[in-house]
Amino acid sequence: MTADRSLPAGFEALEPHVAYWAAASAQQRRAAREAASMEEIEAFYTAMLALAPEAIRSLEGRDMRDLEGAPLRLMQLLLALAHVSMATELHRQPRAPFTPYPHEVRLVEGPRILG
Amino acid sequence: MNDQVADFRADRTNLTALAGLDTAPVSLEPYRSQDWFDAEVRQVFKRAWLCLGREERIAAPGDYFVQTLEFARAEVLVTRTKDGRIRAFHNVCSHRSNKVVLEREGNASRFMCRYHNWTYRNDGELVGVPDQKNFFDFDRKSCGLTPVACDIWEGWIFINLQREPEVPLAEFLGAFGEIYRGIPYPNADRSILFESRLKANWKVIADAFAETYHIPAIHPETIGATFASNENPFARPISAQTWGPHRSVSTYGNPEYAPPPGSQVERLFYSNIATGNVLSAASLDDTEVFRRHPAINPTKSASWAVDVTWLFPNFQIDVSPGGFWTHHFWPVSQDETRWEARFYIPDATDVWSRLQQEHYIARLGEILLEDVGNTERTQEGIASGAKDTMPLQDGEVMIRHSLHNLHKWIEAGTVAEALA
Numbered sequence: 075m076t077a078d079r080s081l082p083a084g085f086e087a088l089e090p091h092v093a094y095w096a097a098a099s100a101q102q103r104r105a106a107r108e109a110a111s112m113e114e115i116e117a118f119y120t121a122m123l124a125l126a127p128e129a130i131r132s133l134e135g136r137d138m139r140d141l142e143g144a145p146l147r148l149m150q151l152l153l154a155l156a157h158v159s160m161a162t163e164l165h166r167q168p169r170a171p172f173t174p175y176p177h178e179v180r181l182v183e184g185p186r187i188l189g
Numbered sequence: 190m191n192d193q194v195a196d197f198r199a200d201r202t203n204l205t206a207l208a209g210l211d212t213a214p215v216s217l218e219p220y221r222s223q224d225w226f227d228a229e230v231r232q233v234f235k236r237a238w239l240c241l242g243r244e245e246r247i248a249a250p251g252d253y254f255v256q257t258l259e260f261a262r263a264e265v266l267v268t269r270t271k272d273g274r275i276r277a278f279h280n281v282c283s284h285r286s287n288k289v290v291l292e293r294e295g296n297a298s299r300f301m302c303r304y305h306n307w308t309y310r311n312d313g314e315l316v317g318v319p320d321q322k323n324f325f326d327f328d329r330k331s332c333g334l335t336p337v338a339c340d341i342w343e344g345w346i347f348i349n350l351q352r353e354p355e356v357p358l359a360e361f362l363g364a365f366g367e368i369y370r371g372i373p374y375p376n377a378d379r380s381i382l383f384e385s386r387l388k389a390n391w392k393v394i395a396d397a398f399a400e401t402y403h404i405p406a407i408h409p410e411t412i413g414a415t416f417a418s419n420e421n422p423f424a425r426p427i428s429a430q431t432w433g434p435h436r437s438v439s440t441y442g443n444p445e446y447a448p449p450p451g452s453q454v455e456r457l458f459y460s461n462i463a464t465g466n467v468l469s470a471a472s473l474d475d476t477e478v479f480r481r482h483p484a485i486n487p488t489k490s491a492s493w494a495v496d497v498t499w500l501f502p503n504f505q506i507d508v509s510p511g512g513f514w515t516h517h518f519w520p521v522s523q524d525e526t527r528w529e530a531r532f533y534i535p536d537a538t539d540v541w542s543r544l545q546q547e548h549y550i551a552r553l554g555e556i557l558l559e560d561v562g563n564t565e566r567t568q569e570g571i572a573s574g575a576k577d578t579m580p581l582q583d584g585e586v587m588i589r590h591s592l593h594n595l596h597k598w599i600e601a602g603t604v605a606e607a608l609a
């Protein structure tokens with residue numbers, strides 16, 4: 075693996091999404107989704123969902139506590155998929171209808187692993 | 190105890206009458222009056238036992254956390270000492286009243302005040318005073334941290350701001366404390382926390398989590414299909430119970446729920462397990478204990494979703510087949526609240542369970558925002574004075590019971606009288 079490739083081989087198509095969506099904490103992933111437009115959300119959702127089964131398979135058997143580098147970024151993209159699916163699969167708009175934005179409801183303590 | 194079962198299929202339920210409550214519209218003054226708020230602080234929050242969460246949060250000797258109580262303008266330092274006991278103190282130095290502990294949590298056997306370096310052991314004793322000789326008739330033993338009354342019930346930490354609590358914790362909990370013994374709290378040592386400060390009276394927030402009537406309207410996409418169905422279109426509760434000032438409702442879950450075909454991510458993330466349980470944080474063993482426990486899902490309904498148990502005045506424990514979570518509603522001022530929602534979840538160490546957990550957390554964020562996103566608007570409506578009262582329907586029985594008991598405590602000269 076070369077240093078200038080940020081995802082494992084086979085996932086090059088997702089490179090354009092790393093900078094915005096591969097965020098370290100659950101609150102950051104949530105905030106990224108809330109700040110994105112529906113076009114941005116849909117672009118990432120479509121690209122990520124297509125490769126998600128393969129991405130999950132590539133991470134099977136790995137201990138989530140030990141991920142780093144390219145596999146870690148791939149996992150962060152998968153985790154971000156959970157958040158964008160709220161917009162695409164539940165609300166069909168970027169945020170829940172009739173909820174305030176910006177707002178102060180924050181996940182101030184995330185899970186210990188990849189949180 | 191008042192034990193009530195509702196047939197949600199009947200024309201109407203009768204939980205309110207069975208709880209011994211009247212059915213008239215209730216006054217909105219408690220939600221907007223400064224006098225009422227002052228009375229609540231004095232008569233309720235400074236006399237009742239208040240839950241601060243699980244003891245597993247400070248599992249090891251030396252572990253501590255600091256809890257801010259804005260309504261009392263106080264901070265409580267809760268510690269676990271060498272002998273395993275849990276103690277609580279005002280976070281105030283005995284010298285010139287500076288705050289002693291500045292961190293929110295951690296592990297320390299001693300705390301040093303940053304002003305003049307007075308040092309306290311985590312059992313409250315003052316153990317170090319620089320240049321002690323230059324004080325006058327100094328009695329170090331009597332200069333420890335000021336204790337706050339603290340007791341534990343089933344692993345829950347409670348404090349009481351009365352210097353000598355009028356009633357012990359067991360008496361405050363009453364029959365509830367007996368019936369709710371022996372419930373497992375899976376993953377009690379690890380949790381995630383959502384928090385927000387909201388410009389609304391604390392009861393507006395608490396009420397938002399105390400009824401399921403709002404679910405089809407506010408949560409149509411996130412959990413509407415989980416909590417209502419053709420059989421129970423308005424998400425009526427299954428049963429309600431009251432014990433003194435405490436109360437619980439058992440809520441309906443749609444046993445048929447499965448992720449709809451369009452929910453491709455949810456279906457993918459859950460595709461490696463047999464059940465499609467959307468709120469799963471507990472093991473099957475714990476789920477079995479929940480299901481068998483007489484206090485949980487008391488009617489043993491096959492359509493059980495969550496028991497919402499509201500301990501007087503400001504604390505709710507929610508138990509579902511998949512685990513438990515809590516809400517704290519901390520009054521800051523008459524129209525401001527700090528709300529904490531803590532969900533106890535396991536460590537997810539493999540890719541599948543971690544993705545399921547993230548999906549759970551993402552959905553929680555949406556549900557909670559739907560719940561509290563409404564509350565500031567509600568407070569503005571209340572404050573406008575347009576309405577004197579609000580009508581409450583039978584499914585909103587816990588709100589009525591809450592107001593009834595707040596009235597009682599405000600009027601009662603003693604806690605025993607308030608509990609009578």
Ligand code: FES
Nearest residue numbers: 282284285302305
């Ligand atoms: S105020 Fe704490 S040492 Fe002086």
Ligand SMILES: [Fe+2]
Nearest residue numbers: 397404408560
């Ligand atoms: Fe809700």
